Amino acid sequence: MSKEKLVPKLRFEGFENNEWIPYKLKNIVRFSKGRGYSKNDLLEQGSPIILYGRMYTNYEIIIRDVDTYAKPKENTIYSKGTEVIVPSSGETAEDIARASFVSKKGIILGGDLNIMHLIENHNPLFLALSISNDDRKKELIRRAQGSSVVHLYNTDLENAVVYFPTLTEQNKISSYLEKIDKMIQLQQSKVNKVKDLKSAYLSEMFPKEGEKYPKKRFEGFTEPWEEYKLKDMGRSLTGLSGKSKKDFGHGEAEFVTYMNVFDNPIAKSTQTAQVEVDENQTEVEYGDIFFTVSSETPNEVGMSSVWLYNRPNVYLNSFCFGFRPTINLNPYYMAYMLRSPEIRKRFILLAQGISRYNISKTKAMELLFPIPSNEEQEKIGQFFKNLDNQISIEEKKLAKLENLKQGYLNDMFV
Structure with missing residues (x-):
């Protein structure tokens, strides 16, 4: 590969003269597999667990917390806040050609995960971000195996190549993208808040079967439905x-x-x-x-x-x-x-x-x-239409941030 390709398209000032270095994953990480858990092991309460794929993150790059729980088994691997994980199976190669940094300690790492522990002085979030850019994803997709169920094993990942700058530049890039990730998380919570509000109103603004009055109603309407x-x-x-x-x-x-x-x-x-x-x-x-x-x-x-x-x-x-x-x-x-x-x-x-x-x-x-009456129908219809418009506005803001993040992932990494 020519030297021109060993620097990213977009870079912070002060790092222009430093070339990125290619590494095979097996030379910078130690691979492991978690103890096997299944959906049947999940509990309402217990120890937080990352099981696999969509069961833990919706494929977030930074995992700050999880909402699935299980009773720990013997020889369970717990996160130390430094691990990078890649799902080992999914419906499509695109589902599993991605990585996440587990930033919280004490989370059970399930058996359907490829777990990477950095053995050199590198930033684990940088590694997860690097694997998540389009070029690295394509390499993992090429290495995936299977048809109806697609797999990526540790042995498939060992020879995958990633590119690293100095630790100082890794930290700079990771910190910047983490800020964008937090903005995305905040915007996602705004989307969820409006959706939850709509869901609550859908439950309360229409009468139950056999009843003539809804639980919640606009002022001025008193006639039975x-x-x-x-x-x-x-x-x-x-x-x-x-x-x-x-x-x-x-x-x-x-x-x-x-x-x-x-x-x-x-x-x-x-x-x-x-x-x-x-x-x-x-x-x-x-x-x-x-x-x-x-x-x-x-x-x-x-x-x-x-x-x-x-x-x-x-x-x-x-x-x-x-x-x-x-x-x-x-x-x-x-x-x-x-x-x-x-x-x-x-x-x-x-x-x-x-x-x-x-x-x-x-x-x-x-x-x-x-x-109800035509007037009340119109009032209710407009109310939910406005809620949907608000959801659309918030989702567009979220999509803009996610596109910005993906653009940086593609332009700030080799």
């Missing part, structure tokens, strides 16, 4: 039918995808796919409501989404059914009411199946839903 069957408020619509694989991926028409309905109370206008124009299909209209009819778990059937766009030649996918109101319903109210915990329970009770769960459109149309 009514319950209506879905079939008494409109009519059902069918999704795409009579199509084969060759009909998709091209054409002047679109269809609303299953995941668009599943993920979004308000459907995203951009989450559509191409299909040929077909006059025999039902076009969706502003205010239509979509429901998923199938899922892998009973808790995820009957997810709903409202379409708020006026576009021609847009259809619904074949794994959902639609509903078109024939009475005056506020679309935002419907979007959030249908996603409230109380209403979700009613759909879950309809789920039937073993390996895959389905709901009957006919039975769904018989479900009862709470409907």
